[in-house]
Amino acid sequence: MPGGLPGERNTMKDTLILKDGTVIGLEAGASLGALQVLSADKASMVSTWDKLTRDNLSSVQVKNGDGMAVGNYSGLLLVSETSVVQEDGLVLTTYCLRQKTELEQIKERLASVEETTDILTMDALTGGEAV
Numbered sequence: 353m354p355g356g357l358p359g360e361r362n363t364m365k366d367t368l369i370l371k372d373g374t375v376i377g378l379e380a381g382a383s384l385g386a387l388q389v390l391s392a393d394k395a396s397m398v399s400t401w402d403k404l405t406r407d408n409l410s411s412v413q414v415k416n417g418d419g420m421a422v423g424n425y426s427g428l429l430l431v432s433e434t435s436v437v438q439e440d441g442l443v444l445t446t447y448c449l450r451q452k453t454e455l456e457q458i459k460e461r462l463a464s465v466e467e468t469t470d471i472l473t474m475d476a477l478t479g480g481e482a483v
Contacts, residue, residue, distance in 0.1 A: 364417035370408040376400055378414075384428065384449040390442055397435055397443040404430045404447065412449075427452040 366378040368387060379388040391397035409430065414423040431448040438444060452460075 364419075366417055366422075367415045369413040369415065370403060371411040372403075372408050374403045374408065376403070379444065384425070384451075385431075387447045387449065389445050389447065391445065392442060394435075394437075394443055397445050401433060401445070401447075404449075409449065425451065427457060429456075 368376040368378055370376070376389055379390045380386070389397070389400055391400060406429070409428040410426060412425045412428055413421055414425075416422050428449045429452055431450050433445055433447050435443050435445040
């Protein structure tokens with residue numbers, strides 16, 4: 353599990369579950385703005401970071417250590433990440449996520465409508481798809 357460490361005790365952590373099913377173990381997850389993940393090294397931290405794409409953040413669930421869903425979110429954005437290499441070489445990363453604003457959601461919908469309109473206009477001008 354990204355965020356999990358080789359040989360670590362099997363303690364139940366809160367988890368962040370991304371749209372693609374990736375499960376990320378959380379050290380602390382008091383809020384979306386301060387989710388902490390402990391990684392074995394820089395490479396595993398970057399691997400976790402790379403999973404926090406717009407698509408994967410479009411549908412996210414947070415589960416507590418007992419596996420119960422405590423939050424379902426849609427339309428999240430990664431605002432920032434801050435990593436600290438600890439004395440033992442482990443990397444503690446704090447990810448700051450937030451929900452998209454209403455304006456950001458409207459802009460995305462508008463862009464989607466414009467794209468659809470462009471496609472339909474081209475189809476009309478060219479006589480549709482060739483068979």
